Amino acid sequence: MGGIDVISFDMLLHSYHLLLFNDPRRNFRRVVAINESKPATAGEVKSAVSDVRDHQDESTTPQYVDQSYPVKWSERLPWIGTLLHSMRFVDWKIGVPSHDSRQPDRHPNPPSHLRFILTAILRTLTGFVVVDLTSAWTQQDPYFKAFGVSIDSPLPNTGLITLIPPRLLRCTVMALQVWATVGQQFQLPCCLPVALHWAGYLSDPWSPHLWPTFFGSFRGVFTTQNLGAVRNFWGRYWHQTLRHYCSGPGVWIADFTHLPRRSYYRYFLLAATTFFFSGIVHIGLVPPEPAFAVKSANEIRWLILKFFWAQPLGFAFEMVVSRVLRGLDTPKPIYVMLNIVWFAAWCCLVLPLLGEAGRNLGYWRMWPIPLSPWQGVTRGKWLPWYA
Incomplete structure (x- = not known):
């Protein structure tokens, strides 16, 4: 790579967590x-x-x-x-x-083997369709392919879709692509061990259908009795595979300085260090010489870092506002509405950082999947990579 890459830095954090910050x-x-x-x-x-x-x-x-x-x-x-x-x-x-306190951790309502496998296949197909449909939009929206086009520039269509604010629509498209490519791919590789457990060749701890789910409830992001959609998204919904490794240095510092476990100081330290290292992990996606970029590799890396490093600021805003709302005895339906509006506003604020990075990396310059039902139906071009 000629620089930081995801796997190497992830393994470095993994090693430090097990050998340096713990025994x-x-x-x-x-x-x-x-x-x-x-x-x-x-x-x-x-x-x-x-x-x-x-x-x-x-x-x-x-x-x-x-x-x-x-x-x-x-x-x-x-x-x-x-x-x-x-x-x-x-x-x-x-x-x-x-x-x-949660160990041994098991799925609270484990599905059957067959249901898990069928659900994994269905979610993968759902992600495939979402990528295909969102790619149909990115291919015809100049924001995703042309440099210098603002995220707030007018939408290319003239139908009812123009009633949606351009920034909101484009951020939704980006979020759906991330959700489809990351959020819907975790279960499919788990079908093999689940099938082996079904046949009696693996014990319970090795069967993913009995594990706690990789992703939480998206509805639960908005239904808590406080303003906490951003915190809930990262802490309860999004996958937690890097959580311990990225937070390890912060936990070590907090323990070394004897910060109380339930104090705000400890919470902010852990949030800051977790997203600091998570940002560094993700800048490994940037090659040393991006092929289509008008920005340098380091400028693109800074865009990704800003996205991750901004998240603790969102946490702090939520905690301050939540204290005010609790003093006003705010009912739960109001919290739900505020969480939805706030989360959409936060995404519209920070996702353009990833959008600019993706545009420079050329993410939307070609169709991301080799088989496209959308192009097949509309243009007769079922294999966009080869046609």
Whole structure:
């Protein structure tokens, strides 16, 4: 790459988290079921999870033990191997009370194997269609391909779509593409281990249909009893695969300086460090010599950094306004409305940073998928890469 790239920096953070900011051999414990030889059905796991939460029927509650770093070499290999692949530390106690209290973490309402596989395929196809339809717009909107065109410039169409503010529509298109390419692709690779668990070849901890979901409820972003849509989006909805690694340095600093666990100072420190490192991870998407750019590689990287580094400012705004609204005894329906409006406004403020970066990287210069139903139906060009 000639510079930072995503995989290398991600592995660097991963290594630092496990070797510099923590001591897994001393402090990490793997949560292991006493009997993992017989994979349980989804219904059995659902019942077991309910029992664990309610503490009502100990006879059907799975029995777990905390496994420290093993003495025997033969037991170390699975212990270490599982630790290295557990990016979200599911079924691990790592010394973080908010995380450890949920372990062993299981899907609260696990789907059947078949339902999980069918849902994964459906979500992938949904993402495929959304990318195709949004690409149809980016190909004919000069903002996405021509430099110097403002995000607030008039829309190319003259129909009812022009009633939508240009910035709002273009930010929605960008958000849908990110949602489709990232948010809908997590489950499809998990179909193979789920099928193997279904056939009895994998134990429960290795079957993704029993894990907590990668993404939370999007509706839940807006329905909390405070102004917190931006915080809820990043903390409850969006995937958490990099959360521990990016927040690790901040947690170490907070513990070293003895900041109280529930203090505002600690919260802001963790938010700032998490998005600081998340921004650095994502600038690895920029090659050293972008082929279509009018900006230098470093200028494009700064656009991406600004997007991620701005998020804690949104958190701070929400927390200040929430304190005022709580003093006014604001009803929940008002919070829902304010969260929707605020989230849309925030996206319209920060997403253009990614839009400008994407335009310079040439993201919208070619059709992103090799098979296009949209082009096939409208132009008879089903294979845009080859026609």
